[in-house]
Amino acid sequence: MTVAGATIRASEEFAPPGPGSFELPPVFADVTKPMILLTLSVVVIFAVTYAMARKSAVVPGRLQFAGEYVYGFVRNGIARDSIGSQDFMRYVPYLFSLFTFVLLNNYYGIIPFLQFPSFSRASFAYALAGLTWLIYNGAGVAKHGLVGYLKLQTLPAGVTGPILLLIVPLEFASNILVRPVTLALRLFANMFAGHLLLILFAVGAEYLIFESGNGLYIPVGILSFVLGIAVSFLEVLILFLQAYVFTLLSAMYIGSAIADEH
Amino acid sequence: MHEIVLASEEPMPLAVEWSEVVLALVVFAILFFLIRKFVVPAFEKAYADRTAAIEGGMKEAAEAQAEAKAALEKYTEQLSEARHEAARIREEAREQGATIVAEMRDQAREEADRITATAHAQIEAERVQAVQQLRAEVGGVATSLAGRIVGESLEDEARQRRTVERFIAELESQPQRDGADR
Numbered sequence A: 001m002t003v004a005g006a007t008i009r010a011s012e013e014f015a016p017p018g019p020g021s022f023e024l025p026p027v028f029a030d031v032t033k034p035m036i037l038l039t040l041s042v043v044v045i046f047a048v049t050y051a052m053a054r055k056s057a058v059v060p061g062r063l064q065f066a067g068e069y070v071y072g073f074v075r076n077g078i079a080r081d082s083i084g085s086q087d088f089m090r091y092v093p094y095l096f097s098l099f100t101f102v103l104l105n106n107y108y109g110i111i112p113f114l115q116f117p118s119f120s121r122a123s124f125a126y127a128l129a130g131l132t133w134l135i136y137n138g139a140g141v142a143k144h145g146l147v148g149y150l151k152l153q154t155l156p157a158g159v160t161g162p163i164l165l166l167i168v169p170l171e172f173a174s175n176i177l178v179r180p181v182t183l184a185l186r187l188f189a190n191m192f193a194g195h196l197l198l199i200l201f202a203v204g205a206e207y208l209i210f211e212s213g214n215g216l217y218i219p220v221g222i223l224s225f226v227l228g229i230a231v232s233f234l235e236v237l238i239l240f241l242q243a244y245v246f247t248l249l250s251a252m253y254i255g256s257a258i259a260d261e262h
Numbered sequence B: 001m002h003e004i005v006l007a008s009e010e011p012m013p014l015a016v017e018w019s020e021v022v023l024a025l026v027v028f029a030i031l032f033f034l035i036r037k038f039v040v041p042a043f044e045k046a047y048a049d050r051t052a053a054i055e056g057g058m059k060e061a062a063e064a065q066a067e068a069k070a071a072l073e074k075y076t077e078q079l080s081e082a083r084h085e086a087a088r089i090r091e092e093a094r095e096q097g098a099t100i101v102a103e104m105r106d107q108a109r110e111e112a113d114r115i116t117a118t119a120h121a122q123i124e125a126e127r128v129q130a131v132q133q134l135r136a137e138v139g140g141v142a143t144s145l146a147g148r149i150v151g152e153s154l155e156d157e158a159r160q161r162r163t164v165e166r167f168i169a170e171l172e173s174q175p176q177r178d179g180a181d182r
Helices: A033-053 A062-083 A088-110 A122-154 A164-211 A217-257 B002-007 B018-150 B157-181
Strands: A026-028
Touching: A033 A062, A033 A088, A033 B018, A062 A088, A062 A217, A062 B018, A088 A122, A088 A164, A088 A217, A088 B018, A122 A164, A122 A217, A122 B018, A164 A217, B018 B157
Parallel strands: none
Antiparallel strands: none
16 A cells, blocks of 8 residues: 555554655656656557557457447547537547546556556646646637637627626636636546545554554454445546546537537 | 655645646657557547448348349239230230131132122023024024915025014013013
């Protein structure tokens, strides 16, 4: 377990895990573990997806079928449904990269020995959310022009009169300013909290069983350990869900930016 | 390990670490270009090939079905045509038979008429011949009889002819009377 910062003090006093648990020391120079993991993910994702896609056989093998299942999920389930069948193909490479990238980096959190979800480092999430922000606004401006795009994003159809004074700034804030922030924070906070929870159960169990010096705490420690496993299973779902939500929202933002009318 | 964590005093998880932002953008950009260049086209190719294969199969099946249907229609048509033809031939044969019978009947009637006509002509000719013969014989007999009765020779050419002609004129008026009686 990544227990950095967990057992700082002497064994008599329990030190709960906190934000410090995510400030990992550099492995070499200024390079930290999440940086290595993030870079590794690119190699792994490309190697796996390329191996799946390479043959592009009409009758797929098991590997290709699995790849096509994931690809089809992003292509049809996310991109086409959110962007519409006319323009979605342009964004499929981005969305597929995004989904696999976030998914694998999330699952790092429960892979033994790696055990660190990259996006519990907020800056990584900022980078991807910023990229999505650039892409959906860029696509909207390219299609409608700057004024047309701002109109589309800030003027709901059918609204007139003085209420516009209220609606326009609100729409602008929610569609242009807040979206990247919520996108980044949602991913980051889920990874951060989930991982913190796992650390807490693991470290807590360790402390209660081995270091508390009180035999009565041992069953509680075991309960904590079991709960930690249960939370891990919950995490399996959440890690996937966050990757899905991040990709889906990116696709929906793109879709709404290049939509003709509301 | 612990020293470093303690050294960074209050960790701020939300702070922007620019080195991490840049790293994330760079590695993601690499991933994006690799996927766009190699992975997505391969998957799309598989999709397109499969779609083509399935559609091709379906098209072939539809073509085969259409062909079979056309063949069936053709055969049905030919069959009904053949039936029509047979009926037509039968009708024709019947008509032809009727025509032949009628023709034969006409021919027979004509033949009969012809035979009747020939018989009439022959009878007429024989009658005429008999009349002429009779005229010649009756002339000679009558002359000689008259010469005997009158006692006067009617050998004289002119006188004899005059006498005969008068007799024949009488004779010729006689069958007309007979004809009127018949």
